[in-house]
Amino acid sequence: MAEDGDIRLDLRLARGDFTLAVDLRLPLDGTTVVFGPSGCGKSSLLRAVAGLEPCARGCVRVGAEVWQDAAAFLPPHRRRVGMVFQQAALLPHLRVLDNLRYGWKRAGAARARLDDWIERLALAPLLDRLPATLSGGERQRVALARALACEPRWLLLDEPLSALDAERRGEILPYLEAVRREAGVPILHVTHAIEEVSRLADHLVLLDAGRVTASGAALEVLNRADLPLALREDAGVVLPARVRTRDAHGLVLLDTSAGALYAHSAAAVAQGTSLRVRIQARDVSLALSRSEDSSLLNLVPARLEALDALPGGQVQARLCASGTTLLARISHLSAQRLGLRPGQTLWAQVKAVALLL
Numbered sequence: 001m002a003e004d005g006d007i008r009l010d011l012r013l014a015r016g017d018f019t020l021a022v023d024l025r026l027p028l029d030g031t032t033v034v035f036g037p038s039g040c041g042k043s044s045l046l047r048a049v050a051g052l053e054p055c056a057r058g059c060v061r062v063g064a065e066v067w068q069d070a071a072a073f074l075p076p077h078r079r080r081v082g083m084v085f086q087q088a089a090l091l092p093h094l095r096v097l098d099n100l101r102y103g104w105k106r107a108g109a110a111r112a113r114l115d116d117w118i119e120r121l122a123l124a125p126l127l128d129r130l131p132a133t134l135s136g137g138e139r140q141r142v143a144l145a146r147a148l149a150c151e152p153r154w155l156l157l158d159e160p161l162s163a164l165d166a167e168r169r170g171e172i173l174p175y176l177e178a179v180r181r182e183a184g185v186p187i188l189h190v191t192h193a194i195e196e197v198s199r200l201a202d203h204l205v206l207l208d209a210g211r212v213t214a215s216g217a218a219l220e221v222l223n224r225a226d227l228p229l230a231l232r233e234d235a236g237v238v239l240p241a242r243v244r245t246r247d248a249h250g251l252v253l254l255d256t257s258a259g260a261l262y263a264h265s266a267a268a269v270a271q272g273t274s275l276r277v278r279i280q281a282r283d284v285s286l287a288l289s290r291s292e293d294s295s296l297l298n299l300v301p302a303r304l305e306a307l308d309a310l311p312g313g314q315v316q317a318r319l320c321a322s323g324t325t326l327l328a329r330i331s332h333l334s335a336q337r338l339g340l341r342p343g344q345t346l347w348a349q350v351k352a353v354a355l356l357l
Contacts, residue, residue, distance in 0.1 A: 005028055005063065006025050006026060006027060006028055006063070007024075007025070007026040007027070007028055007061065007062050007063070007154075007186065008024070008025055008026075008059055008060070008061040009022055009023070009024045009025075009026065009045075009049065009058075009059070009060055010022070010023045010024075010058045010059040011045065011048050011049075011056050011057070011058040011059070011060065012056070012057050012058050013041075013044055013048055013053055013055060013056040013057070014055075015044070015055075018039075018041070018209075018210060019210050020041040020044050020045060020048070020056075020210040021210055021211060022041075022045060022207075022210075022211070022212050023212070024205065024212060024215055026186070026188075026203060026205075026215075027186070027202070027203055028062070028063055028186055029186055029202075030180070030186065030187070030202030030203060031180045031186075031187040031188075031189055031200050031201055031202050031203070032186070032187065032188050032189070032201070032202070032203040032204075032205060033189045033190070033191060033196065033197050033200060033201035033203070033204050033205070033218065034046075034188065034189070034190040034191075034205045034207055035190075035191060035192065035194075035197050035201075035204060035205070035206055035207065036192065036206060036207035036208055037192055037208070038192060040207045040208050040209060040210065041207055041209075041210040042158075042159075042190035042191075042192075042207055043158050043159070043190060045190070045207070046083075046156050046158050046188060046190050047158075048060075049081070049154070049156060049188065050076055050079060050081045050083060050156055051067065051068070051073070051074060051075055051076040051078075051079050051081075052076055054073070056068075062153055062154055062186075065153070067079050079153070079154075080151075080152050080153035080154070081152050081153065081154050081155070081156050082146075082147030082148060082150055082152030082154075082155045082156065082185075083147060083155075083156045083157075083158065084140065084143045084144055084147050084155075084156070084157045084158065084160045085143075085158045085160070086158060086159045086160065086162050086163050087163060088131070088136075088139035088140050088142060088143040089143065090131040090139060090142060090143065090146075091131070092130070092131050092132060093130075094130075094131075095127065095128055095129060095130060096123065096126045096127050096128070096129055096130075096131070096134070096142050097127040097128065099131070099142060099146060100114060100118070100123075100127075100142065100145055100146050100149060101114070102146075103146045103147070103149065103150050104146070104149045104150060113148070113149050113151055114145075114149040116149075117144075117145040117148045117149050118145060120145075120178060120179075120182065121141045121142075121144060121145045121175055121178075122141070122175075123141060123142060123145055126138060126142065135168060136163060136164045136165075136168050137164055137168040137169075137171045137172045140160050140161070140164070140172055141172060141175055143160070144160075144175065144176075144179060148179070148183060152185060153185065154185060154186050154187075154188065155179075155183060155185055155186070155187045155188070156187075156188050157176075157187065157188070157189040157190065158190055159190055159191055159192070160172075160176075160189075161173070161176075161191070161193065161196060162191070162192075162193070169193075169195075173195075173196070173199060173200075174267075176189075176196075176199075176200055177199060177200065180200055180202075189201075194229075194232075194234055194278075195278075195356070197218070197222065198222065198238040198276055198278045198356070199276060201218035201222075202217070202218055203215070203216070203217060203218055204216065204217075204218040204221040204222060206221065206227065206228075206229070208228075213227070213228070214227055218238075219238055219239075219240065219276075222237065222238045223237045223238065223325050225306075225308075225318050225325065225327070230316070230327065231310065231316075233282070234280055234282075235280070235281045235282075235316070235327060235329070236278055236279050236280035236281050236282075236283075236327055237278070237279055237324075237325055237326055237327055238276050238277070238278045238279075239256045239257055239258060239276065239277050239279070239324065240256070240257070240274065240275075240276055241254040241255065241256045241261070241274070241275055241276065241277045242254065242255045242272065242273070242274050242275075243269050243270065243271055243272060243273040243275070244260070244271065245271060246265065246268070246269060246270075246271070250264050250265055250266060251263075251264055251352065252264065252265045252269060252357075254277060256277060256324070257322060257323065257324040258300055258302075258321040258322055258324040258326060259300050259301075259321060259322055261277065261298050261300070261350070261352075261355060262297040262298055262352040262355075263277060263352055263355035263357055264352055264353050264355070265357050267357075269357075275357055276357070277355050277356065277357055278355070278356040278357075279326065279327075279350060279354075279355060279356075280354070280356070281316060281327035281328055281329035282329045283350055283351065283354035283355075284326060284327065284328035284329070284348050284349065284350050285328065285330065285348075285349045285350075286317060286328050286330060286334075286338065286340070286346050286347070286348060286349070287346065287347040287349055288338060288344075288346065288347070289347065290347050291347070291349070294349070295351070296349045296350070296351055297351070297352045298348075298349065298350040298351070298352060298355070299347050299348075299349055300321050300326070300347065300348040300349075300350070301321065301345065301346075301347060301348075302319035302320060302321040302326060302345070302346055302347070302348045303319065303320045303321075303343065303344070303345055303346070304317055304318075304319060304340060304341070304342055304343065304344045304345075304346055305318040305319060305320050305325075305342060306318045306342055307335060307340060307341075307342065309332075310329070313331060313332045313333070314329055314330065314331055314332065315329075315330060315331075315332055315335045316328070316329050317329075317330065317335075317340065319346070319348055321348060326348055328348060
């Protein structure tokens with residue numbers, strides 16, 4: 001029986017030779033991100049939660065509300081979900097304001113909620129425009145506002161950035177971060193983009209071939225060296241950080257659990273701002289001594305915990321810096337030349353421009 005303070009998903013959906021089978025308990029606040037490769041069952045899970053997969057069997061409980069079990073199956077319109085798909089799915093003949101009003105009126109939600117999300121997602125300049133005149137990022141912001149204005153019990157995001165180019169993704173990510181902070185409802189976000197995971201996830205579920213391979217607090221799962229994430233080309237760690245200073249050139253000094261780190265930020269982040277920084281293993285080099293005649297700004301003392309062989313003549317070093325795990329991906333030859341062995345004290349070196357905020 002699910003507790004009032006959590007979400008219980010125990011679902012099975014068979015489709016040809018593919019079977020989705022998940023058994024999860026999720027927090028009833030914050031953003032849960034389901035991450036995995038294309039075809040692993042992420043969107044099928046989201047659709048089953050929304051009631052759009054009537055062949056799905058099992059249990060969906062949101063707090064004390066039973067949406068589905070052996071005795072009941074609530075149809076989609078009674079599940080009070082707000083959904084945003086890969087494509088915004090706006091009504092093409094209606095202006096933005098009328099698209100927003102359409103969903104809001106059907107849900108019977110308060111007018112203040114509609115006005116609130118128009119302001120928060122900066123939609124006022126777009127209200128008189130037709131969907132065809134909007135950029136992809138603008139359409140997704142309208143779709144977000146439409147879903148949130150309906151006062152959903154649970155907000156479901158089905159790869160909302162996958163149809164956007166890198167520039168448009170960069171534009172909308174801050175709005176998704178604002179939704180994460182301010183929506184006041186649990187969010188289930190599915191994606192195959194590690195950037196979205198590192199910036200948005202409070203809780204992380206790894207899905208592969210229809211099965212859950214890991215589930216837990218996002219930063220704990222992201223930084224586990226024993227999971228397939230650590231073997232990806234973009235493997236790395238994600239650290240919580242707080243802005244200490246920012247100069248006129250966008251150079252930011254961050255306080256992190258691994259020590260003080262410099263990064264570059266195009267956004268004007270204020271002193272004291274909390275954020276996350278992603279350090280990719282391929283951007284970390286190793287040295288036996290501290291170098292003072294280099295352009296590298298981030299020189300972090302660390303202990304070598306382990307060396308893991310990778311394909312293609314590479315090795316991945318697992319480091320401990322002030323109790324925090326860092327990863328460094330280097331060539332096998334470099335490891336030999338340095339004579340690396342577990343237990344050594346090293347210097348992890350990272351360019352400021354390589355850190356991802």
